[in-house]
Amino acid sequence: MSEDDDTRPSPGAIREPAMRRSGCGFRYDPEELSGGVDFSRAHELLHASSTLGVRDATEEDAEAIAERVNSAYRGDISRKGWTTEADLLGGQRTDAAMIRELLDDTLFRLAWEDDTLVATQQIEHLDEHTAELGMLAVAPDRQGAGLGRRMVADAEATARDRLGCRTLRIRVLHQRSELLRWYESLGFEHTGETAPFPTSPRFGEPRVNDLWFLVLEKRLNAG
Numbered sequence: 216m217s218e219d220d221d222t223r224p225s226p227g228a229i230r231e232p233a234m235r236r237s238g239c240g241f242r243y244d245p246e247e248l249s250g251g252v253d254f255s256r257a258h259e260l261l262h263a264s265s266t267l268g269v270r271d272a273t274e275e276d277a278e279a280i281a282e283r284v285n286s287a288y289r290g291d292i293s294r295k296g297w298t299t300e301a302d303l304l305g306g307q308r309t310d311a312a313m314i315r316e317l318l319d320d321t322l323f324r325l326a327w328e329d330d331t332l333v334a335t336q337q338i339e340h341l342d343e344h345t346a347e348l349g350m351l352a353v354a355p356d357r358q359g360a361g362l363g364r365r366m367v368a369d370a371e372a373t374a375r376d377r378l379g380c381r382t383l384r385i386r387v388l389h390q391r392s393e394l395l396r397w398y399e400s401l402g403f404e405h406t407g408e409t410a411p412f413p414t415s416p417r418f419g420e421p422r423v424n425d426l427w428f429l430v431l432e433k434r435l436n437a438g
């Protein structure tokens with residue numbers, strides 16, 4: 216990974232602890248935010264590319280995040296990748312306003328190659344022990360080269376080392392068998408739980424009737 220990589224939270228990326236969602240145990244110790252956490256493991260876990268940099272998102276990134284996520288998940292452009300939900304859903308996956316709202320409560324990690332946003336992911340602190348990975352998106356023309364795997368490793372290190380979580384959780388549409396196999400290959404296990412797909416058109420326009428998620432989890436080993 217390049218020396219430019221930001222492995223510590225930038226001041227603009229993590230809100231003041233008092234502003235965090237308090238109902239789900241989402242709290243930071245200010246001491247930790249000011250540098251008490253050792254992120255060297257996250258640094259090792261990511262990648263060795265000389266041009267790729269990974270950092271926390273700020274509100275200024277909202278438009279770019281929405282564009283990257285939508286291009287990976289939906290529409291014809293997403294079909295350039297090896298897995299897409301374009302056959303299941305039309306419309307948008309997200310928009311910049313939604314990303315800004317989410318940035319109040321959750322962390323986004325972004326992989327940049329020079330000025331190009333090549334991958335995104337959202338890491339939400341659900342409770343004391345659990346974080347959820349969402350909006351993992353790799354640019355369709357960059358997929359299949361190991362970037363997704365590296366982002367998941369970064370999400371695991373972030374959840375464990377910065378948020379103090381033991382478990383990383385994901386929700387995957389049950390129809391997406393190739394994607395489920397991919398997560399299984401990365402060590403995620405089925406919990407037996409399911410979750411409903413949101414009904415708001417802000418999350419897309421269903422093209423099939425039975426949209427719901429399977430819930431998978433990965434136990435995070437000590438760093």
Ligand SMILES: CC(C)(COP(=O)(O)OP(=O)(O)OC[C@H]1O[C@@H](n2cnc3c(N)ncnc32)[C@H](O)[C@@H]1OP(=O)(O)O)[C@@H](O)C(=O)NCCC(=O)NCCS
Pocket residue numbers: 287288296297298299300350351352353354357358359360361362363364365385386387393394397
């Ligand atoms: C899922 C996603 C993040 C993976 O990113 P990626 O950069 O392609 O991931 P990687 O390159 O690390 O791994 C891809 C693997 O799939 C394999 N693969 C490539 N084409 C494939 C295909 N047609 N079918 C199945 N697997 C395929 C690759 O060989 C690779 O396997 P390996 O790690 O054993 O070599 C990316 O495809 C994406 O953004 N998809 C659209 C958005 C999405 O669905 N996000 C997840 C929502 S829960």
